[in-house]
Structure formats: C-alpha cells, structure tokens
Amino acid sequence: MGKYFDKLMEDVRMREGLTSCMNCGVCTGVCPSAEFYHYDPRQIVSIVQTKDDDAIEELLRSDTLWYCGECMSCRPRCPRGNTPGYVIQALRRLSQELGFFVESEKGRQQLALKRTIGESILETGFCIYPKLISPQMHPEQGPVWEWIYENDTNVYPQFTPSYRTLGTGALRKIDDDTMGELHRIFEVSGGKRFFDLIEEHSERKAKEMGYESADHEYFIDIYTSNSGGHTLQ
Amino acid sequence: MKRNSWQEYQKEIADDNYYYVRSCIRQNFFPGSEKAFLDIMRNDVGKNVIEEATHTSCTGIGYHSDIVPMETIMTVVARQFALMTEAGFENFTSSCITSFGIYTEMLETWNEFPETEERTREYLYKATGREFKKPKNLAHTSDVMFKHREAIAAKMKKPLINVFTGKPLRVVEHIGCHYAKLFPKKGVGGSEFPYVLAGMIESWGGEVVDYPERRHCCGFGFRNYIVQANRGFSVANSHKKLESMKPYKPDFIVTNCPGCSMFLDKWQYTIAEMEGNTYGQDGRGIPVLTYEEMAGLVLGYDPWQLGMQMHQVDVEPLLDKMGVVYDPAAKYLGPNGKFIGNPELASVNLNCTPTPTMRTL
Ligand code: SF4
Ligand code: SF4
Numbered sequence: 001m002g003k004y005f006d007k008l009m010e011d012v013r014m015r016e017g018l019t020s021c022m023n024c025g026v027c028t029g030v031c032p033s034a035e036f037y038h039y040d041p042r043q044i045v046s047i048v049q050t051k052d053d054d055a056i057e058e059l060l061r062s063d064t065l066w067y068c069g070e071c072m073s074c075r076p077r078c079p080r081g082n083t084p085g086y087v088i089q090a091l092r093r094l095s096q097e098l099g100f101f102v103e104s105e106k107g108r109q110q111l112a113l114k115r116t117i118g119e120s121i122l123e124t125g126f127c128i129y130p131k132l133i134s135p136q137m138h139p140e141q142g143p144v145w146e147w148i149y150e151n152d153t154n155v156y157p158q159f160t161p162s163y164r165t166l167g168t169g170a171l172r173k174i175d176d177d178t179m180g181e182l183h184r185i186f187e188v189s190g191g192k193r194f195f196d197l198i199e200e201h202s203e204r205k206a207k208e209m210g211y212e213s214a215d216h217e218y219f220i221d222i223y224t225s226n227s228g229g230h231t232l233q
Numbered sequence: 234m235k236r237n238s239w240q241e242y243q244k245e246i247a248d249d250n251y252y253y254v255r256s257c258i259r260q261n262f263f264p265g266s267e268k269a270f271l272d273i274m275r276n277d278v279g280k281n282v283i284e285e286a287t288h289t290s291c292t293g294i295g296y297h298s299d300i301v302p303m304e305t306i307m308t309v310v311a312r313q314f315a316l317m318t319e320a321g322f323e324n325f326t327s328s329c330i331t332s333f334g335i336y337t338e339m340l341e342t343w344n345e346f347p348e349t350e351e352r353t354r355e356y357l358y359k360a361t362g363r364e365f366k367k368p369k370n371l372a373h374t375s376d377v378m379f380k381h382r383e384a385i386a387a388k389m390k391k392p393l394i395n396v397f398t399g400k401p402l403r404v405v406e407h408i409g410c411h412y413a414k415l416f417p418k419k420g421v422g423g424s425e426f427p428y429v430l431a432g433m434i435e436s437w438g439g440e441v442v443d444y445p446e447r448r449h450c451c452g453f454g455f456r457n458y459i460v461q462a463n464r465g466f467s468v469a470n471s472h473k474k475l476e477s478m479k480p481y482k483p484d485f486i487v488t489n490c491p492g493c494s495m496f497l498d499k500w501q502y503t504i505a506e507m508e509g510n511t512y513g514q515d516g517r518g519i520p521v522l523t524y525e526e527m528a529g530l531v532l533g534y535d536p537w538q539l540g541m542q543m544h545q546v547d548v549e550p551l552l553d554k555m556g557v558v559y560d561p562a563a564k565y566l567g568p569n570g571k572f573i574g575n576p577e578l579a580s581v582n583l584n585c586t587p588t589p590t591m592r593t594l
Contacts, residue, residue, distance in 0.1 A: 069454025191305030
C-alpha cells in the first residue's frame with residue numbers, strides 16, 4: 001500500500017500540488033477538459049489521495065490520465081490550494097517511467113509527441129518550426145498557412161534577417177555549439193533517457209499490437225486514430 | 234467586483250535594459266510581431282533590448298506535453314539565465330506565455346525546493362560549464378509594452394477609434410492561461426482581473442468588452458492540439474469562447490499568447506468551413522491581433538510589414554474602421570514586390586456559404 005504514492009511524492013509537483021483535497025469539485029467546475037471529455041480532475045486527486053496502489057495503477061494505465069490540457073485553470077481556484085494539473089503531470093511522468101502509458105490509446109500518443117515536438121527540439125532547438133506544420137497533417141490551419149508553408153523562403157525573410165541561417169532573429173538556424181550544449185543538457189539531466197524510454201515501451205507495445213515495429217505506420221496510427229467514446233457528446 | 238480590483242495585482246516591471254528571448258510559436262506564426270516588439274521598444278520608446286543568437290527554445294511545449302522532464306527544462310531555463318548573466322543583464326523578458334509560465338514556475342520551484350536549484354546548477358555546469366544568476370526582474374514582453382503604454386500613446390497616429398462613428402473600438406482581450414493562472418501575483422491584474430492588455434486598449438482609445446467566457450482557455454491543451462486525433466478538444470474550446478463573445482459585437486480580439494492568437498484565428502476558419510458559422514458583425518470572422526500588431530497599428534506601422542497577411546481571418550475590416558491607409562494589392566507580395574501567388578479564398582472572409590475545402594479535421 002502506498003508504493004506508487006511514495007514514488008509520486010518524489011516529484012516536487014506532487015508536493016506542491018496536493019495537500020488535502022476535500023472533494024468539492026471546484027477544479028472540475030472550471031476544467032475545460034471536464035467539459036469535453038469523460039473526465040473529472042476531482043476524482044483523480046481523490047484516487048491519488050487514497051494511496052491505493054491498485055487504483056493508482058489503473059489510473060496510470062488509463063485514457064483518463066491523458067485528457068488534461070495542462071491549462072492550470074484549476075490552480076488559482078482550488079479552495080485548498082491544490083493543483084490537480086500538477087498532480088497529473090507527476091502521474092504522467094510515473095506512467096511513462098513504468099511503461100504503463102502504452103496501455104491506453106491516449107497514453108500511446110506520447111510517442112507522437114516525442115517524435116514531433118521532442119525531435120524538433122533536438123534537431124532545431126525549437127519546439128516547432130514551419131516545416132513541421134504540414135498542411136496535410138494540419139488541414140485546420142487553412143489556405144493562408146498553406147501559402148506560407150509553400151512560400152516560406154519568400155515570406156519569412158520579410159520579418160527576420162536569418163531564416164534558417166546563422167545569426168539573431170526569428171527562426172534562425174541555431175549554431176552547432178549551442179545545439180551541442182542543448183544535447184548535453186538532455187543527456188545529463190535525463191531528458192535523453194526519457195525520450196529513449198518512450199521509444200522502447202512504444203516498440204514493445206507496437207509489436208504486441210501486431211506492427212512490425214513502432215515505425216512510421218504505428219506513428220501515423222496513434223497520431224490520427226480516435227476510437228471514439230472519449231468525449232461527452 | 235470593484236472596477237480597480239486589478240490594482241491589487243501589480244507587478245514590478247523593469248524600466249529598461251531587457252534580455253530578450255523568442256517564442257517558438259510566435260516566431261512561426263507571427264514573426265512580424267516579434268520584429269515589431271523590438272522595433273517599437275528600441276526606436277519608438279527608446280529602450281535597450283538585446284537578443285543573442287545562442288538562446289534556444291525553453292522546451293515548454295515539450296514539458297507540457299509531458300515528454301521533457303522537469304529536471305531537463307530546469308537546466309535549459311538555467312542556461313538561458315546564464316546567457317543573460319554573461320551578457321551583463323538582470324531583466325529577462327520572454328516573448329511567449331508558455332515560456333513566461335515556465336520561467337516563473339522554475340524560479341518559484343527553486344525557491345520552494347532549494348535542492349532543485351542546486352541540482353540544476355550541477356547539471357548546467359556539467360553540461361555546459363556555465364553558471365547563472367537569477368534574473369532580478371522577469372517579464373513577459375506584453376508586461377514591458379504595458380509598462381511603456383503611455384510612451385506609445387504619446388506617439389499615437391491611429392487611436393483605437395472607429396473613424397466612421399467616432400466611438401472607441403470594442404475590443405475583447407485574452408491573456409492566456411499560463412500568464413496568470415499559474416502564479417496570479419506575477420501577472421498584471423492576476424488571473425481574475427486581467428489588465429495587461431486592457432491597460433493598453435484603454436490608453437490607446439479603445440473600449441474593453443467583458444464577456445462571460447473571458448477567462449476560459451483558448452483550447453491549446455498541448456497534446457490536445459498537437460496530436461491530430463485530439464483536436465476536437467481544441468476547436469470546442471475556441472468555439473465556446475467565440476459563441477460567448479459574439480453577442481458583444483467586438484471589432485477585434487487581442488491576445489497575449491501567440492498560441493491563443495493562432496487558435497482563435499484558425500479555428501474561426503475551421504468553424505466557418507465546417508458549419509458555416511462566423512462571429513464578426515458583417516458575416517465574416519473577427520480579426521485576431523497580437524498586442525504588438527495592435528501597438529504597431531496605433532503607431533502607424535504598415536499592416537503588411539507587421540505580418541498581418543499571415544492571419545487566416547482578414548484584418549482589412551478593422552484597418553478600414555481605424556482609417557489605416559494600406560495597399561490591398563501588396564498584401565501577399567514577396568520581397569521587393571515579387572508576386573508569389575495568393576492563398577485560396579476561405580468562407581470565413583467571404584460572407585458566403587462554406588467552400589468544400591475543409592473535409593476532415
Ligand atoms: S478544487 Fe481542490 S479541494 Fe476541491 S476537489 Fe479539486 S483539488 Fe479537491
Ligand atoms: S490543468 Fe488539467 S485538470 Fe486543471 S483545469 Fe486544466 S485541463 Fe483541467
């Protein structure tokens with residue numbers, strides 16, 4: 001009893017985010033995810049507070065854990081000073097450490113996030129860059145974005161002296177020394193290990209699900225598929 | 234609530250000498266706004282703002298997508314502070330609300346849990362050989378503009394007044410969740426009495442319009458937008474806000490966070506294509522501006538030099554109301570007036586029925 005809770009308490013966000021919950025539901029009342037998904041942050045906090053290993057493990061393996069948008073709207077409103085969003089961040093960390101995230105459809109999406117945002121950080125030094133936002137993957141961006149995407153070398157230089165080249169300014173190419181420092185930070189602080197962990201667990205799960213590996217096909221499937229039943233309407 | 238409740242949430246904002254860091258989202262979608270911020274602060278207000286090529290993303294989108302561990306982002310943040318320290322600066326200003334939330338959260342965590350600061354210093358030294366001092370002052374770039382709003386007002390060429398009616402333009406503002414919900418005392422007006430943009434709007438002649446869902450999230454939700462399968466969450470939240478503001482007939486929306494700007498702009502396109510609904514008064518979309526674009530227009534900058542052609546919802550109806558002189562034919566031209574083609578038309582700008590371009594989400 002309490003082994004997952006103890007593990008969670010190693011995360012400072014848990015210590016900051018959970019004192020004692022009185023189950024009032026104010027967090028759920030302001031939560032944009034609770035309006036859209038079958039989701040109730042009050043219940044998450046309540047489960048964690050029981051310290052029940054079985055119940056926490058079920059949460060770590062569930063879709064429920066992945067509905068929160070980390071907007072932190074719950075933080076200023078909780079009458080007890082809790083932050084359900086922080087508790088969720090700690091749970092998500094643990095779910096990935098233990099490999100439980102691959103057991104749910106929404107959890108498996110962590111690989112898509114690692115392959116898009118994560119790899120962009122290590123390749124460009126930015127979370128996103130124009131070529132990552134392809135109109136094919138982003139039809140909602142509309143025709144003006146498509147025009148920018150196709151004419152990037154004509155559009156961006158109007159606003160930056162160093163589009164994809166060295167120098168200061170928006171969307172510059174970041175120099176090799178800086179990228180080297182960023183990579184070493186990821187290695188020293190555990191970021192690289194965490195990326196590898198996401199890949200390894202996804203690879204295992206992909207094979208279990210009948211894919212050859214967690215290759216492009218698996219990536220596209222987890223990035224696009226929605227089995228339904230997650231939302232209220 | 235008392236009209237001046239925001240004043241209980243005052244924050245200190247440095248007056249000059251800022252160390253500036255860019256935003257992944259803003260530089261992608263609104264690079265003209267970042268340029269405008271630097272131009273306005275340096276040339277119109279006369280402040281010292283430096284930018285160095287050696288800074289990187291704060292990795293905040295990765296952190297809030299739960300792929301970048303807290304120890305890692307803390308060390309990246311520490312490296313940015315080390316660059317500031319080495320450059321001899323003490324006032325740090327970030328062009329992104331996600332980043333601003335990140336910098337604030339990491340500083341607060343170091344205060345609350347000093348062992349995390351110690352560990353970060355070790356990691357940073359080991360990875361880069363660098364050391365850092367914490368900033369004396371941390372501000373979002375909109376805080377800086379808010380601080381100097383009267384200096385901008387003194388040079389105003391086009392106030393936020395409707396030239397046809399002589400009345401103030403009606404503006405809805407959106408400060409973005411991570412500006413003040415994380416640490417209300419660190420944002421002007423806190424999360425309940427948002428004043429950072431409202432203060433600019435008032436100083437520049439406009440009228441701030443309140444509406445029921447003013448504080449609701451724009452719907453970014455990190456993984457809830459980035460992963461295609463989850464995007465329904467994102468559009469549903471923007472939809473809720475747009476429906477709520479429509480009856481108040483805003484002339485434009487202004488946002489603090491570049492993500493919110495992008496979503497409130499692009500989801501209007503999507504909603505128009507999918508459902509035929511628009512939210513402006515003329516059957517078209519509501520223009521969505523960054524605060525730098527708002528300041529730029531007020532100061533008489535050319536809208537295309539501000540990058541407003543990169544919006545999906547046309548800004549021309551607003552430009553006309555403000556009496557801004559612009560060349561419609563120059564909107565989509567490349568460098569040196571080169572023709573590079575035009576984007577396809579979209580129903581959000583047409584005041585007509587949806588086009589069949591939007592098939593899937
Ligand atoms: S608002 Fe706070 S006390 Fe109330 S249910 Fe949520 S976490 Fe518990
Ligand atoms: S942080 Fe998560 S739980 Fe809290 S209000 Fe936002 S979506 Fe809901």
